[in-house]
Amino acid sequence: MIYRQTVAKEVSTHPWRVLGGSSRASISTKTSESLEGIPDGSIDLILTDPPYFDNLSYSELSDFYLAWHQSLGMAEPPYDNPAIAAPIKENLALTDRGDQSIEVYRNSLHRIFCECRRVLKKDGIMVFTYHHKSPVAWDALGDALVRSGLKCATVLPLRGEGQGGLHSYDGTIKWDAVFVCRKGSQVPSASSDNAVVPRTAIKQAKEQASAYAEDLAKTRQIGFRDPDRLNLERAMIVASAVIAPTHPDFMPLSDALKTSSTGGP
Numbered sequence: 001m002i003y004r005q006t007v008a009k010e011v012s013t014h015p016w017r018v019l020g021g022s023s024r025a026s027i028s029t030k031t032s033e034s035l036e037g038i039p040d041g042s043i044d045l046i047l048t049d050p051p052y053f054d055n056l057s058y059s060e061l062s063d064f065y066l067a068w069h070q071s072l073g074m075a076e077p078p079y080d081n082p083a084i085a086a087p088i089k090e091n092l093a094l095t096d097r098g099d100q101s102i103e104v105y106r107n108s109l110h111r112i113f114c115e116c117r118r119v120l121k122k123d124g125i126m127v128f129t130y131h132h133k134s135p136v137a138w139d140a141l142g143d144a145l146v147r148s149g150l151k152c153a154t155v156l157p158l159r160g161e162g163q164g165g166l167h168s169y170d171g172t173i174k175w176d177a178v179f180v181c182r183k184g185s186q187v188p189s190a191s192s193d194n195a196v197v198p199r200t201a202i203k204q205a206k207e208q209a210s211a212y213a214e215d216l217a218k219t220r221q222i223g224f225r226d227p228d229r230l231n232l233e234r235a236m237i238v239a240s241a242v243i244a245p246t247h248p249d250f251m252p253l254s255d256a257l258k259t260s261s262t263g264g265p
């Protein structure tokens with residue numbers, strides 16, 4: 001109880017109290033598609049971890065925890081009502097790979113990235129992680145990112161899974177790609193131009209991902225394997241995407257992502 005009272009004093013639901021110095025932290029349980037209450041250009045660092053396309057059904061799984069929170073009287077309204085389930089509609093994760101669902105994911109993620117760009121300071125940094133086996137999952141992420149006006153400064157591999165894991169098998173990606181992004185000078189205008197990748201950047205992504213694989217493979221316990229190399233290569237391709245008219249020196253992002261394949265460099 002003492003703990004709850006102390007925390008209650010220092011944690012607020014209003015982000016501006018943190019910015020004004022009267023709270024140490026602010027917690028909101030809601031979709032990131034709108035970060036209302038956080039002023040433009042006020043944030044130094046955003047660290048986030050969006051749903052990896054369709055890898056996990058977060059809302060459905062969190063109904064289990066919600067039931068516990070409800071019975072302990074800890075769930076916030078309206079979720080203190082046992083008749084109300086976890087907010088599935090606002091969950092970014094896909095439950096099928098139909099064109100419409102992919103479009104909803106892409107658009108929602110785009111709104112989230114635009115909000116992140118809006119609240120970042122001019123020299124602020126946004127860092128997020130991602131991994132997926134499918135080029136369509138990478139295309140949706142890349143398109144949302146490049147249209148938001150965030151620019152990727154670098155991509156790094158980071159071990160995301162432990163040695164075991166119930167959802168792990170031989171082809172499982174164990175290493176996430178970490179994107180480090182900066183606020184671009186402008187948001188690309190909503191044009192009919194596509195997300196494209198310079199052909200030279202595709203070659204570079206393959207070389208860089210292979211160099212990481214070669215280096216990390218020297219220590220077997222690190223466990224950086226071919227699915228991880230492929231994942232990193234796709235992340236690096238996404239990081240170099242831009243919105244531009246069709247040109248022979250560029251390839252559409254969706255096609256560039258399909259040039260990557262398993263089985264080594």
Ligand SMILES: C[S@@+](CC[C@H](N)C(=O)[O-])C[C@H]1O[C@@H](n2cnc3c(N)ncnc32)[C@H](O)[C@@H]1O
Nearest residue numbers: 030031032033049050051052058090091092093
């Ligand atoms: C990859 S997981 C992050 C896991 C977290 N890093 C951890 O270690 O527990 C993605 C998270 O995004 C949340 N999420 C899904 N849709 C969201 C949305 N529209 N806005 C904010 N968060 C969302 C999910 O509920 C899930 O907790």
